Amino acid sequence: MSLPYICKRCLDTNSQKSFSELPGGHQCSKCIDQYTAFKWKTLSGEIMKTHLCFNCAQKSSACQVCGLDVVYFIPVELRDRTLKIITLEGGDINDNGLVRKIMDLVREEVKS
């Protein structure tokens, strides 16, 4: 069984064995393809379900559940725009420390 592509926040479970495939075809909310959906229970008892197909999620590094970037927890469009601005300003987007710092600021802005 392949595992879903999800962020740590949505994962929130102590065992990968707790994933179960949802029966029947499910439609991806982005490309509207049929895909294998998963559900699982988090440590806090919440039932989580995937909404995006694996391909869409992986292609844009987005979580299959919340659709946010799996590393920085911000919307992927915002992440891409931010990376573009960093590049335009002469920043190195392969500089993980720099990118992380900026994404942290962006995430704080999104929250407030």
Ligand SMILES: [Zn+2]
């Ligand atoms: Zn899709």
Ligand SMILES: [Zn+2]
């Ligand atoms: Zn998520």
